[in-house]
Amino acid sequence: MKAVTYQGVKDIQVKNVEAPKIEKPDDIIIKVTSTAICGSDLHIYLGALPTHKDYVIGHEPMGIVVETGPNVTKVKKGDRVVIPFNVSCGHCFYCEHEMESQCDNSNPNPHVDTGGYLGFTERYGEYPGGQAEYLRVPYGNFAPFVILSLANCRTRHFCSCPMCCRRRIGAWNMQA
Amino acid sequence: MSDVLPTAYWSVEHAGVKKGDTVAVLGCGPVGLMAQKFAWMKGAKRVIAIDHVPYRLNHAVKMNKVEAFNFDDYDNMGAHIKELTHGGVDIVIDCVGMDGKKNVAEKVGQKLKMQGGTLSAIEIGHQAVRKFGTIQLTGVYGSLYNMFPLGNMFERNITLKMGQAPVIHYMPTLFDKITKGEFDPTEIISHVVPIEEAAAAYHHFYEHEDECIKVILKP
Numbered sequence: 183m184k185a186v187t188y189q190g191v192k193d194i195q196v197k198n199v200e201a202p203k204i205e206k207p208d209d210i211i212i213k214v215t216s217t218a219i220c221g222s223d224l225h226i227y228l229g230a231l232p233t234h235k236d237y238v239i240g241h242e243p244m245g246i247v248v249e250t251g252p253n254v255t256k257v258k259k260g261d262r263v264v265i266p267f268n269v270s271c272g273h274c275f276y277c278e279h280e281m282e283s284q285c286d287n288s289n290p291n292p293h294v295d296t297g298g299y300l301g302f303t304e305r306y307g308e309y310p311g312g313q314a315e316y317l318r319v320p321y322g323n324f325a326p327f328v329i330l331s332l333a334n335c336r337t338r339h340f341c342s343c344p345m346c347c348r349r350r351i352g353a354w355n356m357q358a
Numbered sequence: 359m360s361d362v363l364p365t366a367y368w369s370v371e372h373a374g375v376k377k378g379d380t381v382a383v384l385g386c387g388p389v390g391l392m393a394q395k396f397a398w399m400k401g402a403k404r405v406i407a408i409d410h411v412p413y414r415l416n417h418a419v420k421m422n423k424v425e426a427f428n429f430d431d432y433d434n435m436g437a438h439i440k441e442l443t444h445g446g447v448d449i450v451i452d453c454v455g456m457d458g459k460k461n462v463a464e465k466v467g468q469k470l471k472m473q474g475g476t477l478s479a480i481e482i483g484h485q486a487v488r489k490f491g492t493i494q495l496t497g498v499y500g501s502l503y504n505m506f507p508l509g510n511m512f513e514r515n516i517t518l519k520m521g522q523a524p525v526i527h528y529m530p531t532l533f534d535k536i537t538k539g540e541f542d543p544t545e546i547i548s549h550v551v552p553i554e555e556a557a558a559a560y561h562h563f564y565e566h567e568d569e570c571i572k573v574i575l576k577p
């Protein structure tokens with residue numbers, strides 16, 4: 183798949199990299215439909231937040247669920263979701279008290295006592311980022327925000343369900 | 359809604375913006391622009407925006423009807439804001455962080471890994487805020503800092519709050535506000551380009567070229 187990768191200071195290249203796979207039973211994979219560049223991506227771009235060659239950047243993705251791990255109940259294939267930059271387990275003290283940006287379980291880096299963040303280098307969990315065609319999203323039962331569930335859409339044609347699919351799709355510049 | 363909107367919203371809530379407050383927002387990038395908007399929505403009576411990129415200041419005025427100031431036009435931006443607001447603003451929200459405009463010493467210090475980045479935003483912020491006011495740091499800071507004005511903040515009873523926003527629990531609230539038409543998140547988007555153009559997009563975004571504010575990549 184195509185992905186935005188770090189190659190060195192101020193050197194960003196779109197390269198073909200291996201597409202993500204489900205690694206844990208509560209992972210989901212999304213096909214990214216829109217993904218934004220954030221000011222904090224510039225810390226990586228400038229080398230202020232160091233990373234390695236070919237690291238995939240990005241933490242502002244949205245898209246369509248294409249695969250779910252066996253333990254995922256919150257989302258289904260076909261759901262349109264926004265993925266937050268916080269990587270959060272949903273059941274530690276911090277996640278349960280609306281402090282999910284400091285999740286106790288999402289950052290395996292032993293030198294940093296913070297939560298994990300998507301596409302934000304080894305320091306914050308080494309999660310590959312969302313400026314790519316596909317993204318593995320950990321904690322599929324907590325992280326994704328469903329903006330349109332195919333399962334709940336009466337018509338399944340994104341046109342006239344009571345939640346007003348068209349308006350939502352329009353608001354987010356998405357292609358139906 | 360992955361980051362910018364909840365980060366801006368949390369910044370305003372975490373800073374404690376309430377009805378009648380005067381709020382200064384440092385930075386008119388995507389988060390700063392949204393924080394200005396949310397400060398009005400929380401009932402601020404006055405919202406002041408500070409940056410040094412003219413097209414972004416213009417966008418802030420157009421989008422949020424703020425009082426906009428270019429800090430390059432003032433010898434001491436913070437002192438000017440303090441005077442203008444008769445003693446300082448209630449709340450400063452720093453949406454710039456360590457990669458704001460650096461002075462020479464800071465540039466050298468950062469190269470030598472002695473300085474995590476610039477304190478220029480904090481320099482403006484701590485002078486602009488009133489006694490017992492609050493400074494919320496939302497722009498990212500890393501590492502260690504020399505010359506941090508801790509003594510001034512102590513003697514003026516300043517509250518300093520900061521951090522990475524917990525965004526997940528804000529997403530339903532914000533989505534609800536968008537669908538009700540309370541604000542329009544697309545106002546900050548300046549570019550929508552194919553993902554293949556990412557390298558050029560990063561360049562424009564960093565260099566403030568082509569009136570870039572927010573880039574959406576389409577895979």
